[in-house]
Amino acid sequence: MYRIIRKSKFWFIFSISLSVISIAAIAIFGLNFGIDYKGGTVIEVKTKVENSQNIIKDILHSENILNYQIKESGDGNISLRLPTLTAEQHNSFVAKAQEKITDYTETQYDTVGPTIGKDLANKSIWAVIVASIGIILYIAFAFRKVPRPLSSWKFGVSAVVALIHDLLITTGLVAILGHYFSWMQIDVLFITAMLTIMGFSVHDTIVVYDRLRENFIRNPHDKIEMAAEKSINQTLSRSINTSLTTIIVLLCLLVLGSGSIRNFIVTLIFGITIGTYSSIFVASPMVVRWHKNIAAIRR
16 A cells, blocks of 8 residues: 555645746746737738748848747648737738748638737636635535535645645746747636636546545545545555546647647646545545644644
8 A cells, every 4th residue: 555645744845845846937937928918910821832931031131020929720721829919911911921831721711819818818717716616616516415524625725725736836837938939828727727727626626525525435444544544545556547548649639730739739638637636645635634724723
């Protein structure tokens, strides 16, 4: 049997260290926001000309447009994400592109204003907050018949603290990668990945919690440390195997899939890995430590 609860102090120190590093990375490097949040121009281009991406890059440089992102979306489609272009800049870019790319066809041209981006950012924050509150309430309700001296609210709050731990560390990695790689941006796909990570992580955590409840009902006289230790070991291989098979699929998508979802896949891979770690090494040890501290205060 793996003594995970017994070594909980080590896991807490490790998690706190990762969280501090993540906060420092976010503070130092900042977040590389995409045009979904800071505003900008999106252009979709269709062309069969070889090396068209390099031609477009040369045109952008000649127009002094340096902060851009180019992605291939298959079948000759190219997606450009640029700072907000004026009508003159757009006309000049199109004229040069049509001159150098014979079959240049612009299928989409949209500009996202900073006001829309701010509204989207607020909605994204509220989505995470509402999801966290919903998780606490659901777990508290689902575990309402947990035997004393355990409390369903301890399960719910501990699960959300573990989720915040997952999201914070994942965001720290995105901040580091975004500093060195322009394709790693905070956009709608990033928020989608974060909400997916929340669902995946809390799913793993609930499996461990449910087994802890069952063991506590079967052996009410066992110490909570022993019940938690047994529960984690009984669900350990299931948690690891589930996450590993998911990550293998995501790695295949990363290697063989489109570059347009690369930041989404990388965020998911790291987030699911951290979520699996937290469901085993953070969520359950936190319930045990919380319970023991309250018991010690009451004595």
